[in-house]
Amino acid sequence: MSQTWDDALRASGHRVTPQRQLVLEAVTRLEHATPEEIYAEVRRKAVGLNVSTVYRTLELLEQVGLVTHTHLGHGAHRYHLATEAQHIHLVCRHCGSIIELAPTAVSSLVTALDRDYGFETDVGHLTVFGTCARCRGVAAGPAHAGPAVPESAAADRWSR
Amino acid sequence: MSQTWDDALRASGHRVTPQRQLVLEAVTRLEHATPEEIYAEVRRKAVGLNVSTVYRTLELLEQVGLVTHTHLGHGAHRYHLATEAQHIHLVCRHCGSIIELAPTAVSSLVTALDRDYGFETDVGHLTVFGTCARCRGVAAGPAHAGPAVPESAAADRWSR
DNA sequence: TTTAGTGCAAACACTTTGCAAAGTA
DNA sequence: TACTTTGCAAAGTGTTTGCACTAAA
Numbered sequence: 001m002s003q004t005w006d007d008a009l010r011a012s013g014h015r016v017t018p019q020r021q022l023v024l025e026a027v028t029r030l031e032h033a034t035p036e037e038i039y040a041e042v043r044r045k046a047v048g049l050n051v052s053t054v055y056r057t058l059e060l061l062e063q064v065g066l067v068t069h070t071h072l073g074h075g076a077h078r079y080h081l082a083t084e085a086q087h088i089h090l091v092c093r094h095c096g097s098i099i100e101l102a103p104t105a106v107s108s109l110v111t112a113l114d115r116d117y118g119f120e121t122d123v124g125h126l127t128v129f130g131t132c133a134r135c136r137g138v139a140a141g142p143a144h145a146g147p148a149v150p151e152s153a154a155a156d157r158w159s160r
Numbered sequence: 161m162s163q164t165w166d167d168a169l170r171a172s173g174h175r176v177t178p179q180r181q182l183v184l185e186a187v188t189r190l191e192h193a194t195p196e197e198i199y200a201e202v203r204r205k206a207v208g209l210n211v212s213t214v215y216r217t218l219e220l221l222e223q224v225g226l227v228t229h230t231h232l233g234h235g236a237h238r239y240h241l242a243t244e245a246q247h248i249h250l251v252c253r254h255c256g257s258i259i260e261l262a263p264t265a266v267s268s269l270v271t272a273l274d275r276d277y278g279f280e281t282d283v284g285h286l287t288v289f290g291t292c293a294r295c296r297g298v299a300a301g302p303a304h305a306g307p308a309v310p311e312s313a314a315a316d317r318w319s320r
Numbered sequence: 321t322t323t324a325g326t327g328c329a330a331a332c333a334c335t336t337t338g339c340a341a342a343g344t345a
Numbered sequence: 346t347a348c349t350t351t352g353c354a355a356a357g358t359g360t361t362t363g364c365a366c367t368a369a370a
Contacts, residue, residue, distance in 0.1 A: 122288075336358090337354100
């Protein structure tokens, strides 16, 4: 049931190239890497390799099912092997640290969402933002007041 | 304990302008809006208003505590009122629909993360990707094989 | 009047595209 | 050989910045 990465490419009618191997290796080595980081890593071995190739390759590898990506805050796509054990991420807002957890940590949530809403959770994509234990001690979070909302009116006064 | 939005601005040493009111209104009206969408909405009332003003205003309003943002997939920042009831999001990968849930739906997870990892979850930012009930019936998810990883070697053959 | 806020245009970071040359099968 | 993939350069998105002008307080 297990095939090699190059067979996976060939089987889907794509060609095996050094570029693709390098990108896949980079994804394997650096976990949670952005396209940018993957590009930098790949360049260490192959200076001539182009950014667009990295993007195209990542898209292909994902399509073929060799890699997947997650969103870890802002706009950063981060890629990792599809074969890697599924895990969820805790991202600390303050120090930016990423904590990996086994999916079992959220199994009760997954079960509940399925039972109550018929929603099938993509565990590999689950990211929880918050504050890690270390930062909690340091920062005393600012308390928001909770002001009322405007009543739309002044606009016509100056619009044009 | 509740103040008006313009007082919130003044209190923090900022000025009250029509632009800021319009942006805040847009955020209020369209829930989960991207800067782009907010800009479009605002332009309907004030053609002259500039995109950069929208970005600057959103940043300010967030800083002052009137609005907050969430990441709902790719790189899309979506803004909503800070006063709005906290809620978590279920995003369907297939149809793109967004389901809002009360934070209580994940309270057990929040408790567990706190107890086990000392992690304080930012519930307002929690987004769960997956497949909604409707799409589950339709799409028969493709099963990934799980090919092996390359063994780094061919690279030197052609790098330069 | 003073100083913060705005519009404009240009700069940015990141990602995508068209096309001819190079390389896989 | 035939046809996919790459490198290159140029074009797109979405977001940010500097600066002179405008307007809130």
